Amino acid sequence: MAERKGGKKLKLGVLISGRGSNLQALIDASANPDYPAEIALVVSNVPGAKGLERCRQPGIATAVINHKDFEDRESFEAELDKTLRAQGVELVCLAGFMRLLTDTFVNGWRDRLINIHPSLLPAFKGLNTQARAVEAGVRFAGCTVHYVRPAMDDGPIIVQAAVPVHADDDADTLAARILTQEHRIYPLAVRLIAEGRVRVAGERVLIDGAQSAEETLINPAER
């Protein structure tokens, strides 16, 4: 994505279906005047989704496009696409949006459509990732922000955060630990994109000026 000219903020369209805590993280980040992106529109496919309420106080434009009002996926997505473009959206952020998108939509927004997923992709695609991570006995879990490709939970990885899985974790305690990190990495990924520092090269993401984390995490700790 080209660098932003003249301090213009990148216009985000955030798609939600539910509670919208990742949307909140983006709202909070964009409240900072130095943040290089702004939310132009929030779209929910679920009327009354809690995330919509979060837009009221900051005065963010919202739309409800209920998939149940459409005959098929294509017509639902055509409306979604039209609404996003009409609002000048430049980057679409899926934030707990619980509809699978067709290849047409995904390819129409190629490299301008990102998602946050509560696992260290490519492990644990799909639903109930935290319960499956506990069940599998992995020592680390985490979350991923990635560009969206037509296959589910697939696409070039932009940012990941890893968290330890504790021996007494259940799906809920692990999900809470991961969610805290989701709220850090989604605004981070959007900022990197808005700063024009993110490039996709051969389905890998390169980030200009990115410092890699130095520490090795070992779980359980060596003691």
Ligand code: GRF
């Ligand atoms: C998050 O765990 C996100 O990673 C996943 O759906 C959940 C949405 O939560 N894609 P919220 O609506 O942002 O609170």
